[in-house]
Amino acid sequence: MSGESTVTTRSKVERSLGKRRRKESIFRILGIASTLVGVLFLLVFFWTLIGQGSSAFLQTFIEIEVEFSEDILAPAGELDLAYADFDAIARNALREKFPDVTSRSERRELNQLISVGAGYQIKDAIAGDPDLLGTTLLMQVPAAANVDMVLKENIDRNLGEDRRPISDSQLEWIDALIADGSLVSKFNVALFTNGDSREPELAGIRGALMGSFYMLLITVALAFPIGAAAAIYLEEFAPKNRWSDLIEVNINNLAAVPSIVFGLLGLAVFINWMSIPRSAPLVGGLVLSLLTLPVIIIAARAAIKAVPPSIREAALGLGASKMQVVFHHVMPLAMPGMLTGTIIGMSRALGESAPLLMIGMVAFIVDVPAGFSDPATALPVQIYLWADSPERAFAERTSAAIIVLLGFLLVMNLAAVIMRKKVERKW
Amino acid sequence: MDRLQQSDNYRRMTAMKELTGMDEDKPEEPRVVDSSPAKMVSSKLAESTTESELSLTELSGRTVGDVRCADPFMIAENVNVYYGDNHAIQNVTLEFGKSQVIALIGPSGCGKSTFLRCLNRMNDSIESARITGTITLDGQDIYDKDLDPVALRARVGMVFQKPNPFPKSIYDNVAYGPRIHGLAADRADLDGIVHTSLERAGLLKEVKDRLDEPGTSLSGGQQQRLCIARTIAVDPEVILMDEPCSALDPIATARIEDLIDEISENYAIVIVTHSMQQAARVSRRVAYFHLGLLVEVDDTDRIFTNPQHKLTEDYVTGRIG
Ligand SMILES: Nc1ncnc2c1ncn2[C@@H]1O[C@H](COP(=O)(O)OP(=O)(O)O)[C@@H](O)[C@H]1O
Ligand SMILES: [Mg+2]
Numbered sequence: 001m002s003g004e005s006t007v008t009t010r011s012k013v014e015r016s017l018g019k020r021r022r023k024e025s026i027f028r029i030l031g032i033a034s035t036l037v038g039v040l041f042l043l044v045f046f047w048t049l050i051g052q053g054s055s056a057f058l059q060t061f062i063e064i065e066v067e068f069s070e071d072i073l074a075p076a077g078e079l080d081l082a083y084a085d086f087d088a089i090a091r092n093a094l095r096e097k098f099p100d101v102t103s104r105s106e107r108r109e110l111n112q113l114i115s116v117g118a119g120y121q122i123k124d125a126i127a128g129d130p131d132l133l134g135t136t137l138l139m140q141v142p143a144a145a146n147v148d149m150v151l152k153e154n155i156d157r158n159l160g161e162d163r164r165p166i167s168d169s170q171l172e173w174i175d176a177l178i179a180d181g182s183l184v185s186k187f188n189v190a191l192f193t194n195g196d197s198r199e200p201e202l203a204g205i206r207g208a209l210m211g212s213f214y215m216l217l218i219t220v221a222l223a224f225p226i227g228a229a230a231a232i233y234l235e236e237f238a239p240k241n242r243w244s245d246l247i248e249v250n251i252n253n254l255a256a257v258p259s260i261v262f263g264l265l266g267l268a269v270f271i272n273w274m275s276i277p278r279s280a281p282l283v284g285g286l287v288l289s290l291l292t293l294p295v296i297i298i299a300a301r302a303a304i305k306a307v308p309p310s311i312r313e314a315a316l317g318l319g320a321s322k323m324q325v326v327f328h329h330v331m332p333l334a335m336p337g338m339l340t341g342t343i344i345g346m347s348r349a350l351g352e353s354a355p356l357l358m359i360g361m362v363a364f365i366v367d368v369p370a371g372f373s374d375p376a377t378a379l380p381v382q383i384y385l386w387a388d389s390p391e392r393a394f395a396e397r398t399s400a401a402i403i404v405l406l407g408f409l410l411v412m413n414l415a416a417v418i419m420r421k422k423v424e425r426k427w
Numbered sequence: 428m429d430r431l432q433q434s435d436n437y438r439r440m441t442a443m444k445e446l447t448g449m450d451e452d453k454p455e456e457p458r459v460v461d462s463s464p465a466k467m468v469s470s471k472l473a474e475s476t477t478e479s480e481l482s483l484t485e486l487s488g489r490t491v492g493d494v495r496c497a498d499p500f501m502i503a504e505n506v507n508v509y510y511g512d513n514h515a516i517q518n519v520t521l522e523f524g525k526s527q528v529i530a531l532i533g534p535s536g537c538g539k540s541t542f543l544r545c546l547n548r549m550n551d552s553i554e555s556a557r558i559t560g561t562i563t564l565d566g567q568d569i570y571d572k573d574l575d576p577v578a579l580r581a582r583v584g585m586v587f588q589k590p591n592p593f594p595k596s597i598y599d600n601v602a603y604g605p606r607i608h609g610l611a612a613d614r615a616d617l618d619g620i621v622h623t624s625l626e627r628a629g630l631l632k633e634v635k636d637r638l639d640e641p642g643t644s645l646s647g648g649q650q651q652r653l654c655i656a657r658t659i660a661v662d663p664e665v666i667l668m669d670e671p672c673s674a675l676d677p678i679a680t681a682r683i684e685d686l687i688d689e690i691s692e693n694y695a696i697v698i699v700t701h702s703m704q705q706a707a708r709v710s711r712r713v714a715y716f717h718l719g720l721l722v723e724v725d726d727t728d729r730i731f732t733n734p735q736h737k738l739t740e741d742y743v744t745g746r747i748g
Contacts, residue, residue, distance in 0.1 A: 239554075240554065308591075310587065310589055310591035311591060311593060311594070313549070313585075313587060313591065314587065314591040314592075314593060314654070314657075315593070315603075316549065316552065316580065317547065317549065317580060317584065317585035317587070317658075318580065318581075318584070318603060318604040318607070318657065318658070318661060319577050319578070319579075319580035319581040319604065319607065319608060319661065320577070320603075320607055321577050321607075324607055328603075328607075329593065332594075333594065
């Protein structure tokens with residue numbers, strides 16, 4: 001090459017360099033911008049979620065002097081837990097504070113300030129300690145949801161009386177209770193210990209949480225081993241021919257099938273044909289396993305493919321059998337990738353509600369499921385049910401349930417990440 | 428551009444001359460081992476436009492030199508390998524002696540690795556590969572239906588081009604073979620095997636205090652010696668090496684060559700190499716491959732000082748490569 005051509009080459013390179021740099025900086029700005037937009041959306045999401053949901057973790061209680069009156073609890077001389085009117089005890093205790101409330105309609109309005117949960121709490125107290133009979137005890141019983149809403153300023157006092165779910169006189173009483181310190185705000189334990197309820201102040205997500213937990217237990221117990229085994233077989237043992245291509249295409253398509261279709265399949269196969277009880281975590285888990293299986297298989301195959309062929313050759317060359325190559329060398333190296341696939345699949349399964357609607361997990365279920373065949377719902381379905389409820393107080397619980405769902409997801413992923421770290425080779 | 432064309436033409440011409448026996452520079456008549464008659468010599472040649480076509484029609488089966496050896500331990504007889512339609516190894520016959528290093532040399536893509544991988548049936552895992560002919564190890568056909576390649580590979584070990592230690596500790600790397608084959612009676616026995624293998628691979632001094640460190644943390648040359656130790660640990664009879672030094676620096680290469688020299692007493696070693704110097708240094712015999720054909724086999728010094736075949740001469744003098 002002559003000196004002249006070198007000079008022109010250099011100048012050409014320099015000219016193109018400016019263009020390249022410009023492109024690079026434009027690309028960088030675009031990248032930063034899109035990242036910022038993503039972060040912004042995330043912040044808005046968390047901001048509104050926490051703003052709306054955090055108040056649900058506190059609940060208003062009314063402090064009342066409960067008199068375990070023998071007249072009501074033991075009309076026949078014996079303590080009678082089955083027929084006693086515990087609500088009356090709660091009502092009487094509240095009325096003590098407002099001696100000038102006498103008219104029947106006013107008394108009914110006053111009674112509305114207290115939750116039906118008060119009666120249950122009184123019943124539990126006397127059941128736990130029968131010696132309370134005939135004594136009085138200072139108790140904090142749950143206030144009605146509307147009282148809670150007024151205190152959390154979710155009900156606008158300034159609206160006309162006919163446009164808010166609480167009357168003027170009720171507002172006066174609430175103010176009076178606030179003034180003498182009888183209204184206390186405490187951590188809402190019920191949210192985590194109760195099942196669903198028609199009364200917002202008594203509604204909890206434990207039922208849905210346990211439902212989701214049981215379902216995911218089944219899902220991970222089925223989908224991970226089956227998915228891993230299928231991936232290993234397809235990658236390592238299956239002959240590569242038209243049939244394996246067909247299977248590959250089908251699995252890839254299966255991952256894209258709308259989840260509600262899996263719900264229909266579950267309804268037809270597991271409930272109608274195999275007669276597994278509907279609404280049970282067992283069915284839900286089976287359906288979610290089907291749903292996550294393709295995701296896990298695809299991720300596991302990719303992980304197996306990524307194991308360097310030189311490792312396989314080394315083992316084969318030493319006289320390892322096919323099985324030994326797979327289980328001594330390929331599996332340990334592919335395990336982190338397989339677990340990542342499982343995390344993705346499980347996260348998707350946790351967030352699914354559509355297929356669960358098809359198999360009857362959308363029912364109103366008060367009892368916390370104690371096993372795999374008890375009727376249950378799942379967290380996303382519970383969110384849907386609460387979001388659909390007209391009461392003001394369910395709005396904040398919906399957000400709270402979403403926060404709990406995200407927390408569940410976080411714990412699950414954290415566990416998986418820790419597990420992955422454990423199996424990951426440090427070299 | 429012009430030069431390239433020229434060299435191509437030149438190569439083609441030398442190949443032709445060689446095939447048609449028109450080479451007057453060679454007084455000696457090349458010894459033909461497999462004397463299957465060459466068919467349609469001149470007419471085919473006239474039409475031939477590429478080297479591979481030439482080789483397919485003409486060179487097949489004619490190996491110059493001595494493919495036999497005094498005390499053959501492994502014998503490859505008329506071996507052909509096809510990758511689909513690609514006839515990668517054509518009618519190769521070659522004997523491997525005990526306690527002897529034989530080097531396979533030849534230009535890239537001539538089938539050295541393919542042939543080497545036939546000897547421990549590593550080609551089994553390539554679906555398109557098809558092999559004909561017979562290969563015997565100590566009189567036993569290694570492609571026999573009843574013979575498990577797993578058992579074969581315990582007898583015919585392999586060292587690869589790129590050092591490929593397992594992502595395990597140094598100890599576990601060496602212990603892996605003995606473990607899967609059940610060679611050690613107990614832990615002390617296994618320790619012994621690991622130590623002697625590392626010792627014989629010349630690695631023990633460097634790693635004896637860090638046996639539980641990952642094998643991948645070693646340098647490239649150390650890794651390759653670890654791979655050799657790993658192969659020795661199974662106590663094979665034949666060791667195949669596919670360009671074991673091509674990823675190493677000269678110092679590490681020299682160490683490996685010394686090592687090959689030391690262990691060659693106990694094993695039949697087949698080494699593929701791109702380096703003529705390496706072949707000259709470590710091997711007793713050299714086999715020159717060209718486009719799937721075994722062109723010439725002879726004692727190392729004869730190959731490098733007095734090659735019989737024009738192609739061999741071109742290669743060892745650096746004209747093809
Ligand atoms: N796995 C394979 N599948 C198909 N063709 C192959 C495969 N491996 C090697 N070949 C072909 O076989 C021929 C010989 O290759 P190889 O044995 O690797 O040559 P070398 O080791 O001498 O460079 C080449 O033409 C190559 O393309
Ligand atoms: Mg090669």
